[in-house]
Amino acid sequence: MKKWTFFMLLIALLLFGSVIGFNLFKQQKIAEYLANRPEPEFPVTVTTVEAVNWVPVIEAIGFIEPNQGVTVANETSGVIDQISFESGTQVEEGQPLVLLDSAVEKANLKSTQAKLPAAEAKYKRYQGLYKKGSISKEAYDEAEANYFSLKADIESLNASIDRREIKAPFAGVVGIRNVYLGQYLQAGTDIVRLEDTSVMRLRFTVPQTDISRITLDQEVDIFVDAYPDKPFKGSISAIEPAVNVQSGLIQVQADIPNSDGKLRSGMFARANIILPKLENQVTLPQTAITFTLYGDNVYVVREEEGVKRVTQQVVKVGERTADIAHILDGVQPGDVIVTSGQVRLSNHSKVRIVESDAITPPAETPML
DSSP: OHHHHHHHHHHHHHHHHHHHHHHHHHHHHHHHHHHHSOOOEEEEEEEEOOEEEEOOEEEEEEEEEEEEEEEEEOSSOEEEEEEOOOTTOEEOTTOEEEEEOOHHHHHHHHHHHHHHHHHHHHHHHHHHHHHHTOSOHHHHHHHHHHHHHHHHHHHHHHHHHHHTEEEOSSSEEEOOOOOOTTOEEOTTOEEEEEEEEEEEEEEEEEEGGGGGGOOTTOEEEEEETTEEEEEEEEEEEEEOSSOOTTTOEEEEEEEEEOTTOOOOTTOEEEEEEEOOOEEEEEEEEGGGOEEETTEEEEEEEEEETTEEEEEEEEEEEEEEOSSEEEEEESOOTTOEEEEEOGGGOOTTOEEEEOOOOTTSOOSSOOOO
8 A cells, every 4th residue: 555655656746747847948948049039120111300391370160151141031021023033143232033012012102103293283382372471381281291291102112112122132142042933922031042152251269378379361271171182272351359258269250262162151161370480390290109198209210230229209299280290309300210110119129121101191092
């Protein structure tokens, strides 16, 4: 029994010893491999920093408005007798658009006008008789009141007839009409939208901290989604005199020439208020910057003993456009900056510069 136990313990020790010995052997070989392994070299693309001119902007958003815009409506009710415009056409100031039936008013006008000559003759005759003392003051006043009352009635009837002819209050383009010939209109019915689109306007807000940087007639670039690559040139035409006490924002208005008619009211727009140009500034592609909660940094390529290595450098980023960032501090002209391949890098990593067009945007966006 004791011999059997001894042999079992011996076998167990041999098994455990072999496992431990194998693990020690494996660790030794791994250490030897790592010690003799060549240092990894990571492929990266780079750009050389150059001093350039930078035009800073103040960014804002808003909606396009027409120079003038109104929904044409009628003041009085009636049946449409005539429509004098086509949808989507240009109209002139004072041009008749819609004529409501005014036969009754015109008949009343003729009746009143027929009474006017006799009333005028009576008034003038009574005026001479009163001066001679042949009639009483009461008779003269009655003739005078009747004459001027008829004249006022004629003016009132002319105004009523004129109100039944709806005219364009200003020159512009009409939209799609909402009424039809022979239709009965209640007072205040929307007939058509009329807009003066020769000059469009953009209202937007800027923080009160930027008030000192904006002035009247300052240039503004406006971008709309319908023409993403075409900036529309405008200028600041008005600045609100008061700052909103709740938001701390001030409202600004820019005028945009629209002779080609591409801008339409209601369009969402982005505005860049152009500020004075800054010379000898540093810019980088945004792909070169690693944005983290602890700060923004880039990898600078330097050559040490014939080997290219990278150093992580903290940078201060200013304004950013679609693909370019303005660097305020952290790099200097002449520095070589990694633009792609940063994911596997750390301080003092060995790199190999390669050419790649992976981050170059295509000339045309592929269709899905």
